[in-house]
Amino acid sequence: MAENRKRYKGILSIICSAFCFALMNMFVRLAGDIPSVQKSFFRNLVAFFFAIVIMKKEGIPFAVKKENRKDLILRSTFGTLGILCNFYAVDHLVLADASMLNKMSPFFVVLFSFFLLKEKITVPQAVFVAGAFLGSLLVIKPTFSNMDFLPSLIGLAGGMGAGIAYTFVRKLSLHGEAGPVIVCFFSAFSCIVTLPFLLFDYHTMSGGQFVSLLFAGLSAAGGQFGITAAYSYAPAREISVYDYSQIIFSALLGFLVFGQIPDWLSWIGYGVICTMALLMFLYNQRKFMNKKRLPR
Template sequence: MPDSAPRQPPAAAAAHPAAEHSRTLAGILLLLGAMMLVPMMDGLAKHLSAHYATVQIVWARYFFHLAFLLPIVLWRYGRAVLRPNRPVAQVLRGGLLLGSTVLFFAAIRSMPLADAIALVFVYPFIVTALSPLLLGEKVGIRRWSAVLVGFAGALIVIRPGLGVFQWSALLALGGGSVYALYVMATRKLAGSNPPLVTLAYTALLGAVVMSAVAPLEWVAPRPLDWALMALMGAIAAGGHFLVIRAYECAPASLLSPYGYSEIVMATLVGFVGFGDFPDSVTWLGVAVIVASGVYIALRERQRHLPPATGGKRDQRL
């Protein structure tokens, strides 16, 4: 899941079809690489949850993320990084991602990774549903229909009342809902700071807040677990850096469908690491969520095509 403000490819690249194609391909490969990495972080969090409280695991994710990222940001941007634009909005945005992370890590303590990530992917539907209210965007009947179908897919995964419902599924769904607000805050902040700087402030906020909370449930980590916590932070920093680079190379609307590859990797990590594999009904729900999300992404892309490229825009989108 992206952790940065998407930026469009430079206009110079757009003027040369071959260069634009190369940048688009690079963006896709970078995002796929990130989606292969991030579920490994989630798998480490699930493994560590057998011995440590959620708040301690979230602290480790942010603390080591910041430890790996901050030297790079200071080297690249110097002291200017200490004076962010729109600091209140930066804090709000970082707080939303922190809340989403806490809910998600709490969910995967007792439910399969693939199921939890599939439920988090309701966030595109929530963004679409709230964008008229919070972003002033128009949403047509087709995208509203996709939103309803996507939520139906989430209900298939959760299956309330059918004997397989887990309360942790509501935590994952809550994580996706809060992440949707984070995505909308990211849109509002687009261009106010370089994406890498925004990511550093997000990590800093998480590290500071969780450093105040984690001692309440602290358990002294074993040496190997310290290493796993550091690895978790390194994967978080590396994965989100790849996401930043991906969105610098290609438009968000084009890349969005590839983000669902995270579910595939999460399934692999869950099966290899924990013996979890989604049943056929869960796969049906995942397929509905993915199909609806991809439809929304494609509609979003078509909606932003200039008339010369995409013809007359469909006002019913």
């Protein structure tokens, strides 16, 4: 029963995280023409102070376990690269195409969880995740022929960076590292890495742009805490597919804020994504119940 509750919490956490990241992308777009490094710095600066407040409120000391330092640095390195590449792709590609490349991250989570954490992947689970990815292609309808080659590779690298980073989040959680500490360390690391570039190429911002980046940072903090909690509750193979709910949230925000109306292919994609998520949930429930029935 405890394992089942953790799975529910993992699903809820990753859906909340997806919504927060959809909000983050909306605010990043509203911020307008600002360098990707500058957007990344303010995004992580807000997340850093947010994490500090949470740690102080919950009485969590900023004490990194010695055996986790290497994994924290790797998580932060790949996470920072993922953010920079994603923001670069958003600035240089069609937004839908950039989003598609970033949505490769759940695949990389499952892949690197197999290699780094030795988490087994069953055939049905692989099919459900692949089906969700195909649904996302229907939603965003990528046109690689219209993409510049280098920005496309950078966008794909961003998805891979995020996927590897989330895998290390799962590993750190399994090794007892507190979620707020992981978020705080990552945010501080990203700010330190991007600060020199910001000092040499700072662009003056309007009040509206500053507010947009402030809310982008708050949304990113919510997304980081959500994704960190999610992978501490359940393995990637069981919950990563729910990360595709971000596409649905993005479509709703796009309609409400930018007046974008999805076409019929997008609606089919939403149906495919929701169906794959439901099938994954039912499969994991059945697998869990069968495991409970096995004689001890």
